[in-house]
Amino acid sequence: xxxxxxxxxxxxxxxxxxxxxxxxxxxxxxxxxxxxxxxxxxxxxxxxxxxxxxxxxxxxxxxxxxxxxxxxxxxxxxxxxxxxxxxxxxxxxxxxxxxxxxxxxxxxxxxxxxxxxxxxxxxxxxxxxxxxxxxxxxxxxxxxxxxxxxxxxxxxxxxxxxxxxxxxxxxxxxxxxxxxxxxxxxxxxxxxxxxxxxxxxxxxxxxxxxxxxxxxxxxxxxxxxxxxxxxxxxxxxxxxxxxxxxxxxxxxxxxxxxxxxxxxxxxxxxxxxxxxxxxxxxxxxxxxxxxxxxxxxxxxxxxxxxxxxxxxxxxxxxxxxxxxxxxxxxxxxxxxxxxxxxxxxxxxxxxxxxxxxxxxxxxxxxxxxxxxxxxxxxxxxxxxxxxxxxxxxxxxxxxxxxxxxxxxxxxxxxxxxxxxxxxxxxxxxxxxxx
Amino acid sequence: xxxxxxxxxxxxxxxxxxxxxxxxxxxxxxxxxxxxxxxxxxxxxxxxxxxxxxxxxxxxxxxxxxxxxxxxxxxxxxxxxxxxxxxxxxxxxxxxxxxxxxxxxxxxxxxxxxxxxxxxxxxxxxxxxxxxxxxxxxxxxxxxxxxxxxxxxxxxxxxxxxxxxxxxxxxxxxxxxxxxxxxxxx
Numbered sequence: 072x073x074x075x076x077x078x079x080x081x082x083x084x085x086x087x088x089x090x091x092x093x094x095x096x097x098x099x100x101x102x103x104x105x106x107x108x109x110x111x112x113x114x115x116x117x118x119x120x121x122x123x124x125x126x127x128x129x130x131x132x133x134x135x136x137x138x139x140x141x142x143x144x145x146x147x148x149x150x151x152x153x154x155x156x157x158x159x160x161x162x163x164x165x166x167x168x169x170x171x172x173x174x175x176x177x178x179x180x181x182x183x184x185x186x187x188x189x190x191x192x193x194x195x196x197x198x199x200x201x202x203x204x205x206x207x208x209x210x211x212x213x214x215x216x217x218x219x220x221x222x223x224x225x226x227x228x229x230x231x232x233x234x235x236x237x238x239x240x241x242x243x244x245x246x247x248x249x250x251x252x253x254x255x256x257x258x259x260x261x262x263x264x265x266x267x268x269x270x271x272x273x274x275x276x277x278x279x280x281x282x283x284x285x286x287x288x289x290x291x292x293x294x295x296x297x298x299x300x301x302x303x304x305x306x307x308x309x310x311x312x313x314x315x316x317x318x319x320x321x322x323x324x325x326x327x328x329x330x331x332x333x334x335x336x337x338x339x340x341x342x343x344x345x346x347x348x349x350x351x352x353x354x355x356x357x358x359x360x361x362x363x364x365x366x367x368x369x370x371x372x373x374x375x376x377x378x379x380x381x382x383x384x385x386x387x388x389x390x391x392x393x394x395x396x397x398x399x400x401x402x403x404x405x406x407x408x409x410x411x412x413x414x415x416x417x418x419x420x421x422x423x424x425x426x427x428x429x430x431x432x433x434x435x436x437x438x439x440x441x442x443x444x445x446x447x448x449x450x451x452x453x454x455x456x457x458x459x460x461x462x463x464x465x466x467x468x469x470x471x472x473x474x475x476x477x478x479x480x481x482x483x484x485x486x487x488x489x490x491x492x493x494x495x496x497x498x499x500x501x502x503x504x505x
Numbered sequence: 506x507x508x509x510x511x512x513x514x515x516x517x518x519x520x521x522x523x524x525x526x527x528x529x530x531x532x533x534x535x536x537x538x539x540x541x542x543x544x545x546x547x548x549x550x551x552x553x554x555x556x557x558x559x560x561x562x563x564x565x566x567x568x569x570x571x572x573x574x575x576x577x578x579x580x581x582x583x584x585x586x587x588x589x590x591x592x593x594x595x596x597x598x599x600x601x602x603x604x605x606x607x608x609x610x611x612x613x614x615x616x617x618x619x620x621x622x623x624x625x626x627x628x629x630x631x632x633x634x635x636x637x638x639x640x641x642x643x644x645x646x647x648x649x650x651x652x653x654x655x656x657x658x659x660x661x662x663x664x665x666x667x668x669x670x671x672x673x674x675x676x677x678x679x680x681x682x683x684x685x686x687x688x689x690x691x
Contacts, residue, residue: 080643084644090534092533102554
């Protein structure tokens with residue numbers, strides 16, 4: 072018996088407790104194999120994969136360009152005068168044989184007419200020792216002259232930019248790139264990047280259907296960055312940036328002026344089903360309609376028909392824009408150190424959703440419609456890029472860097488929403504070295 | 506029979522066999538829950554399938570603090586809610602009523618002869634907005650404030666929907682028990 076109203080609750084709660092109904096047998100058969108994702112593992116593997124790729128490509132490119140340098144250096148050069156080649160023959164040869172030592176210690180001795188190394192390697196071969204007297208015979212040894220011309224070129228490549236004019240023998244530091252960068256370890260700059268996202272419908276047929284009437288808005292990023300050089304090749308970078316992504320939902324008619332005729336009781340009047348999630352129409356002044364597909368729902372009482380109201384037409388596209396404030400943490404490795412440097416970069420970026428707006432545009436003016444529900448506020452992505460740096464002046468460089476980004480966190484918490492898995496952007500900007 | 510912990514471990518290692526074990530063990534219970542929220546078999550089927558996909562995908566997030574079944578049940582209920590919210594706005598189900606309400610004899614009622622499947626059928630026959638509120642309040646134990654947030658309605662609406670749902674169910678129970686009694690008497 073029940074005399075009090077809530078007893079009906081107890082009846083149903085107890086009655087349905089542990090109640091079981093055998094589901095149709097084909098449900099399991101239709102369920103796709105499900106991979107269990109381990110969040111931490113995924114981040115770890117993404118980091119390891121990124122670093123492994125970074126180092127392997129760096130190593131490969133370094134090896135490739137070293138080989139090219141050797142080939143170029145071994146080509147016969149005839150542009151130097153024979154007299155000068157002969158004059159510098161002996162010491163030059165010696166210097167080339169101990170190239171590694173020169174680069175390592177960054178010291179050299181100068182003599183009046185020629186360049187010699189201050190420290191020859193302890194393991195210098197007997198050939199090297201024996202070569203010197205032979206090459207000092209400037210008048211007779213044609214073989215030595217020929218050989219010197221090759222080796223001078225190589226050495227010239229090492230020292231071209233330096234002034235060795237000091238008379239007498241002295242030890243002076245050579246202004247190599249490494250010593251140069253020690254005084255210019257910081258770089259600050261700005262860059263912008265147009266890009267595009269690769270989105271996934273997650274295998275949901277509803278989302279797939281919704282995507283047929285949606286286009287992605289171009290992705291745009293802008294960033295201010297600070298870079299610190301740890302060594303001549305390695306640097307780390309952080310900064311602050313803004314990335315904007317979005318969708319254009321076609322065929323959604325938007326009108327304004329509804330609030331003159333209808334006073335909304337709730338916080339919204341309309342919702343629009345989109346591939347990114349439900350747009351909640353918090354602007355109670357707009358009427359949203361979708362004549363061709365059943366994507367718009369309304370909480371306005373059926374006693375009122377807004378389609379008969381004299382409202383102002385705004386647009387037939389609904390736009391969703393999501394802006395993230397981003398802080399990247401990027402490691403950079405210089406693969407080629409020339410006038411145009413080539414860098415490999417990789418790292419992570421944390422983004423916080425600062426804008427989530429759905430709007431329509433009329434006469435280049437945005438009319439806010441509402442927001443998209445379920446978009447995750449936090450976004451973590453890993454990124455890899457291959458950049459080029461061109462030194463415009465001693466302190467200013469132009470940066471050009473295609474970057475691929477993989478989003479570790481899901482775009483939306485709504486189960487049927489699209490997922491932005493990858494994006495590709497080309498960063499370009501100017502950096503100032505100080 | 507494999508222990509639940511063992512099944513969870515197997516599922517976490519991505520083995521299909523353990524996923525199937527988990528499904529076979531809990532799907533009858535959750536299919537009943539799905540029916541309770543869906544109102545029809547087709548929708549319940551989708552809820553069940555989607556729920557188990559979520560369960561497998563998020564299994565590592567289960568922290569073993571509470572009941573595993575309770576954790577899974579919340580996923581099923583949330584999946585049903587999400588689908589309801591999508592469907593609700595797309596089809597204006599708030600305006601859909603179940604038609605003529607059954608008339609009931611006033612007076613007291615006993616529940617003899619009421620089976621769980623009869624109760625389920627009664628809930629399934631409720632209009633969606635009443636069904637959701639009744640399930641969330643009476644079966645799951647959520648407060649009106651929580652329900653209002655979940656369904657994006659006001660607390661007042663939640664209360665009135667619950668009252669309406671109780672009303673309808675009460676009448677249905679009375680009719681059912683009345684019919685049962687007559688059948689038994691005959």
